[in-house]
Amino acid sequence: MAEFAIGDADFLLDGQPFRILSGALHYFRVHPELWADRIDKARRMGLNTIETYVPWNAHAPERGTFDLTGGLDLDRFLGLIADAGMYAIVRPGPYICAEWDNGGLPTWLPASGVRSCEPGYLDAVREYLGQVYRVVVPRQIDRGGPVLLVQIENEYGAYGSDQRYLAELATHTREAGITVPLTTVDQPVGDMLAAGSLDGLHRTASFGSRAAERLAVLRAYQPTGPLMCSEFWCGWFDHWGAHHHTTSVEESAAELDALLAAGASVNIYMFHGGTNFGLANGANDKGTYQPIVTSYDYDAPLDEAGSPTAKYHAFRDVIARYHKVPDSVPPPAQPLPTPVTSLHDPFPLLALTGQWEQWSTLPTFDDLTPTPRLVLARTQIAGDGPGVLVFGEIRDRVTVFVDGVRLGTLLREHHDEAMGLPVTSGELTLLIEDLGRVDYGPRLGEPKGVIDGVSLNGQALTEWDVLPIDAATLPDRCPGSVDGPAVSGPLAGPVLVRASLTVEESTDLFLDTAGWGKGMVWFNGFLLGRYWRRGPQRTLYVPAPLVEAGGNDLVVLELDTMIDPVVACAPRARLGHTEA
Structure with a gap:
């Protein structure tokens, strides 16, 4: 058991000043068999804490359900953090943004009134937070667990200013048994820090540059207690049809140095981005709709496949100036296997059978x-x-x-x-x-x-006939076979095709999608996500736990046209052209 509190100038762990050195790692964007590896690599970079959002819509795609199995086993994830000797920060929202579909809010919520005191929305939120806190409460530090902090809402000052709503969330959080300090996060611009929090919740900020200036703004709104940048943006996300975003290693390291020199705590967003597996990517619309790509590499210290980057080593060097870091570092990335195979037996999507619904x-x-x-x-x-x-x-x-x-x-x-x-x-x-x-x-x-x-x-x-298509089960409804005729020459969609990809041992892979048009890929029944010729992303990441030694089943749904209809693998990620 330990006590974690907010002091006059510092976070206090058992009464002693404690600096949070955290990295964002979303369990829902990483294969669960790789969680321990990614957590260990955070520890070896010098971090002492792992932060994660909780995606409501992934856990509860339908009201009355709450999935905590497999890749959504939050309790197991927090347990692995504790096993590594690290601490945890949990950010359950209910709104998380995170470049995640609908900001984490389920589609079954009332059409209006989200992020407000609308009664129907609040009733659903209480149900959701009750489920999350049943996991988090026994994992708090004062009960022998790793959880130091729980965040209320997320950048609410950029959306609204309803203090009653924030108070409802905070009250329910306390009544559910959360005893660790509660925080909020907002951008240190305008009056967002004032609008997005209330007395009793510790304000933190989100930014990626001009650290000294932005910490000064945060201090104006949080006069006492520790300063914390709880989203230190060391990279950025990508949209289909745009460029791949990168940030300067040297500039990011210098900003991290400025944060630590000022005595602030930090959560690096992202330490490891991972992948928007399935169809979980979000979108932005500020006049033009821009969907987000499948990769969430984020130009983070740990890349999409979990390998350390130059940013990893630069950040580790910065942290070492202020705190002791472990002696060992993860090995560098090695080129991955590049097997090739053919696609077979096209099945037109328009011939799909199922339960058509009649709508006027x-x-x-x-x-x-x-x-x-x-x-x-x-x-x-x-x-x-x-x-x-x-x-x-x-x-x-x-x-x-x-x-x-x-x-x-x-x-x-x-x-x-x-x-x-x-x-x-x-x-x-x-x-x-x-x-x-x-x-x-x-x-x-x-x-x-x-x-x-x-x-x-x-x-x-x-008088419409309507056939909803369940992406999770679509491969099971594809009658094609790898024993059927191989595809030769360009292929017009929408069409489902199959392949068998042989590898010598279980290993990470990157499917090369440059010769394909637009669509989705299932690997041994697991939906990897979307590909699109417009880029910038040119590969799809396949985590090793999905890959079996020997033959592996692929199903591809091509919605446009395939110029080069073969399955090929790349030795590393190809995330597209950068702005430079």
Whole structure:
């Protein structure tokens, strides 16, 4: 048992000054068999604490459920931190941002009132926090566990200023048995630090540069107690169609040095970013919709595959000026195997069978249960000659077919809303895709799919057959076989294809997607995530625990066109061009 408290100038561990040297490591972005490895590498960089968010929507995709198994076993993760002799910071939100789908908020929440005192939202939040705190309470430091701090909300000052809402969260947190100090975090600009906290919650800041200046702003809003940058941004995230973000090793190390020289505590965001496995990536929309890529490498000290970077060694050197660091460092990355294999037996997605639902008007994704990420919708049209198809609003991608012939694709980010049709008779089919829900700002919680329906030549289209596609089970519904014919030459989607990839031993892999168009990949049944020719990302990370010695089953859903339809692996990550 130990006591952790906030003193007049320092954090106090059993009454003695204690500096938090933390690194962000999200258990839900790392394969659970690799948690211990990543935690140990944080320790060897000189860190003493691991910080993590908790993603509500991953644990509770449907109300009344709460998954704490496998990659969502928060208790096991906290136990591994304790086993490594480290401490923990837990940030359960309920809103986390984190470039995560919908900022971590489930799609089943009320359509309005999130991050407020709206009764329906607060009732759901209490249920959620109750589940989280059942795990966290016995893992607190005053009960022999590793947890030092729990955060209330997340950068709330950038969203609202409802002190009653923050007080409700803090009260419920205390009533649930959390006894360690409670914190908030906000950017040290404007009045965000005032709006995002309240008396009794210790204010911390988030920034990645101008450390001395921003600590001074934080001190103005937090006159006593330890200074802490609880999100020291040492890198950044990427959007599809943009460049790969990197930050200068030397400049980041200098800012970390300035933080430590000022006596501040720090949480490096991210120490290890990991991967947005599945379809968990978020998006931003500040006038233009920008979905986030599958990799969450973040240009962090530990790269996507868990190898130390130049930033790792530079940060370790900085920390060593102020605190003792372990003697050993992790080995450098080695080139990974580059096996190649063929794709086989294409199966058209439009031929997919299942339980088609009948709707008089085209539903949004949020009208469907459970909420899908892909939907096929079809109706009969009976016009004469060409026409114009008009959509209310597209969120986020729609491909249009008439009698199985692909006519084009519309994108939300282009503000597309209409398409000319050369013919207006036959079966109209739409393939609608959610590319990631907005994770920051006022568009949280917005519905997905086609909003406000579709019209043809000014007449609303009705009588739709709708097939929600469950991405988790899609490979099981693909009748193709690796014993079927191999694909030769370019391949047009939407189509499912299979491959068997042989490796000598279990190892990390990077699938090379440069010759593919746009789609998703399942490796031995596990959905790795999305790929997209537009980049910047050109590889998909396959963690070693998924890879079996011998044959491995791959299923690829190509939604666009494959120029080079083979499965190849790259020796290292290819995250795309940088701004420089």
